[in-house]
Amino acid sequence: MIRDITIGQYYPADSILHRLDPRVKLAGTIIYIISLFMFHNYYGYILAVIFLFSMIQISKVPMKFIVKGLKAIIPLLLFAVIFNLFLTPGTLVFQLGFIKITEEGIKTTVFMGIRLVFLILGSSLMTFTTTPNHLTDGLERLMGPLRKIKVPVHEISMMMSIALRFIPILMEETDKIMKAQMARGADFESGGLIKRARSLIPLLVPLFVSAFRRANDLAMAMEARCYRGGEGRTKMKPLKYRTRDMLAYLVLIIYVAAIFLLNSYIA
Amino acid sequence: MSSIIVDQLNYVYSPGTAYEKHALKDINLVINDGEYIGLIGHTGSGKSTLIQHLNGLIKATAGTIYYNGEDIYDKNYNMKGLRSKVGLVFQYPEHQLFETTVYKDVSFGPKNLGLEQLEIDLRTYEAVKMVGLGDDILDASPFELSGGQKRRVAIAGVLAMKPEVLILDEPTAGLDPKGRDEILEQIAKLHRDSKITIILVSHSMEDVAKYADRLIVMNKGGIVYNGMPHEVFVHYKELEKIGLAAPQVTYVMNELNNMGFSVNPSVTTVEEATEEVVRALSQTYTSRRKIKND
Numbered sequence: 001m002i003r004d005i006t007i008g009q010y011y012p013a014d015s016i017l018h019r020l021d022p023r024v025k026l027a028g029t030i031i032y033i034i035s036l037f038m039f040h041n042y043y044g045y046i047l048a049v050i051f052l053f054s055m056i057q058i059s060k061v062p063m064k065f066i067v068k069g070l071k072a073i074i075p076l077l078l079f080a081v082i083f084n085l086f087l088t089p090g091t092l093v094f095q096l097g098f099i100k101i102t103e104e105g106i107k108t109t110v111f112m113g114i115r116l117v118f119l120i121l122g123s124s125l126m127t128f129t130t131t132p133n134h135l136t137d138g139l140e141r142l143m144g145p146l147r148k149i150k151v152p153v154h155e156i157s158m159m160m161s162i163a164l165r166f167i168p169i170l171m172e173e174t175d176k177i178m179k180a181q182m183a184r185g186a187d188f189e190s191g192g193l194i195k196r197a198r199s200l201i202p203l204l205v206p207l208f209v210s211a212f213r214r215a216n217d218l219a220m221a222m223e224a225r226c227y228r229g230g231e232g233r234t235k236m237k238p239l240k241y242r243t244r245d246m247l248a249y250l251v252l253i254i255y256v257a258a259i260f261l262l263n264s265y266i267a
Numbered sequence: 268m269s270s271i272i273v274d275q276l277n278y279v280y281s282p283g284t285a286y287e288k289h290a291l292k293d294i295n296l297v298i299n300d301g302e303y304i305g306l307i308g309h310t311g312s313g314k315s316t317l318i319q320h321l322n323g324l325i326k327a328t329a330g331t332i333y334y335n336g337e338d339i340y341d342k343n344y345n346m347k348g349l350r351s352k353v354g355l356v357f358q359y360p361e362h363q364l365f366e367t368t369v370y371k372d373v374s375f376g377p378k379n380l381g382l383e384q385l386e387i388d389l390r391t392y393e394a395v396k397m398v399g400l401g402d403d404i405l406d407a408s409p410f411e412l413s414g415g416q417k418r419r420v421a422i423a424g425v426l427a428m429k430p431e432v433l434i435l436d437e438p439t440a441g442l443d444p445k446g447r448d449e450i451l452e453q454i455a456k457l458h459r460d461s462k463i464t465i466i467l468v469s470h471s472m473e474d475v476a477k478y479a480d481r482l483i484v485m486n487k488g489g490i491v492y493n494g495m496p497h498e499v500f501v502h503y504k505e506l507e508k509i510g511l512a513a514p515q516v517t518y519v520m521n522e523l524n525n526m527g528f529s530v531n532p533s534v535t536t537v538e539e540a541t542e543e544v545v546r547a548l549s550q551t552y553t554s555r556r557k558i559k560n561d
Contacts, residue, residue, distance in 0.1 A: 176357065176362075177362070177363050179319065179324045179357070180355075180357045180360065180363040181363060181375075182324060182350065183322060183324060183350055183354070183355040183357070183425070184350075184375055184376040184379060184424060184425065184428065185347060185350060185351060185375075185376050185378075185379030185380055185428065186375075186379055187347075187379070201365065202363075202365045202375065205365035206362055206363050206364065206365050209362075209365075209410070210362055
C-alpha cells in the first residue's frame with residue numbers, strides 16, 4: 001500500500017544518467033519543466049515526449065516503476081482537469097444544464113493534463129537517478145551565488161537532504177504503525193469520510209511523536225559531532241564536471257534550440 | 268483444537284524492481300494449540316515477515332496458511348476475526364501508543380471488535396492487570412510513563428483482544444535486566460494460566476532456552492532447525508555460522524565434557540546445568556571413595 005508511492009525515491013541502476021553530475025540533471029529538469037509551459041502547439045509536445053522517453057530508456061529505470069509514481073497524483077490531476085474542462089469560457093461545444101464544455105476548455109484541459117503528467121515524470125526521473133545526497137549537493141552549488149545576498153544556502157540544502165533522507169524512514173514507520181494498529185483491529189479502508197479521517201488518529205499521533213523523537217535524536221547526534229553549519233565546511237567528494245557532463249549540457253542546448261525553432265517556425 | 272499450519276509459504280518483497288527480495292522460501296510449519304515457541308534468527312532472516320503473515324497483515328506471494336483448519340486467504344475468511352485471535356505485539360510496541368489515557372489506549376482493540384461497553388471495561392482492566400500494572404495508571408497519559416511501563420501498556424493493548432495465539436517480536440529489546448525478566452515471567456504466566464499459544468521472537472538464546480517448548484531457527488528466509496531447545500542447541504557450531512549462538516551453559520557444559528567430566532552437554536538452562544554438575548561431581552566423589560576404600 002504505502003510502498004506504492006514512488007515519487008521522490010531513488011532507483012539504483014548503472015546508467016550514464018545516474019553518473020551525471022547532479023547540477024546537469026537539475027538544470028536539465030528545470031529546462032524541461034519550463035519547456036513544457038512554452039509550447040503552444042502539439043508538435044512541441046511530441047518533442048518533449050520523445051526527449052523524456054529517450055531519457056527514461058537511457059536511465060534503465062523500468063517504465064513500470066515510473067508509471068507507478070503517477071498513481072499518487074491522479075486525484076490532483078482529475079481536480080485540475082475537471083475545473084479546466086467546465087469553467088473555461090469560450091465557444092460552446094456541449095451543454096447539459098449548468099455544465100458547459102467549451103472548445104477552449106477542452107484545449108486547456110488537454111494541455112494541462114499533458115503538462116502535469118510530464119512535469120511529474122520529468123522530475124521523478126531526476127529523483128530516480130540521483131541520490132538525495134547528490135541532489136542537495138548539486139542544489140547547494142547551484143544556489144551558491146545566493147550566499148552573497150545572505151541566503152542561508154548551506155542550511156537550506158542541509159534541511160532538504162535531511163527531509164529527503166527521512167521520507168523512506170517515515171514511510172517505513174507509517175507502514176509499521178499502520179500494521180500494528182490493524183493488528184488491534186483498526187480499519188483504515190472502510191467507512192465514510194469522517195470515519196476515515198478519525199481512523200487516521202491512531203496512525204498520525206504515533207507518527208508525529210516518532211518524527212519529533214527522531215528529529216531530537218538527530219539534532220543531538222549532529223551536535224555531538226560538533227556540527228556548526230556551513231562555515232568553513234569542506235566536502236569529501238566535491239562535485240567536478242567531466243566530459244560526459246559537458247556532452248549532457250550540449251544535448252540540453254540542442255533541446256532548447258529545437259524548442260525555439262518549433263515555436264517560431266511552426267505555428 | 269486450534270492450530271496454525273503454514274503450507275509452502277513464499278513471500279517476495281517489491282517484485283520486479285531493484286529492491287526485490289525473496290524474504291520467505293517454502294516455509295512449512297505446524298504450530299499446535301498451547302505451545303510456547305521460540306523463533307530465532309539473525310536480523311533479516313525473515314522472522315518478522317513470517318509472523319506478520321500469521322495474522323494476515325502480509326499476504327503471501329505463494330502458499331497458504333490454515334488457522335483452525337480454515338484457509339485464511341479464502342475470499343470469505345473473516346480477517347478481522349483472525350487478527351483478534353492471533354495477537355501480534357510488534358517490536359518497540361510503545362511507539363504505537365496514541366490515546367490520551369492508558370485506559371483509552373488499551374480499550375482501542377476491544378472497541379474495534381465492536382464489543383459491549385461492559386465487556387470492553389472488563390477486558391481492559393484484566394489486560395492491564397495481566398501485564399502487572401496497577402489500576403491507578405489507567406487515567407495517566409501513556410506518554411508520561413516510563414519505558415518499561417509503556418511497553419506493558421502496549422502489550423496490554425493486544426491482550427485486551429483476548430487472543431488465542433500471542434506473537435511477540437522481541438518484547439524485551441531495550442529493557443533493563445529487571446524489566447526483561449518481569450515481562451518474560453508475565454508471558455510465561457499467561458501461557459501457564461490462560462493456556463494461550465505463545466510465539467516469542469528473540470535474540471537471546473538464554474531466554475528462549477528457559478521458556479520455549481520448541482525452537483524454530485530461521486536463516487535467509489528458510490527454516491533451518493525446528494525442535495526442542497536441547498535438540499537445537501546441539502548444533503551450536505552450525506548456529507554460530509549463521510550469526511547465532513547457543514546459551515552460555517551449552518558452551519560451559521561442552522567444555523567440561525571435553526575436559527573429561529561426564530556431564531550431559533545438551534542441557535540448556537542454568538538450573539539444569541547446576542544439577543548436572545552436582546550429579547557429575549558427586550559421582551566422581553563416590554567413585555573416588557570407592558577406590559580408596561577398596
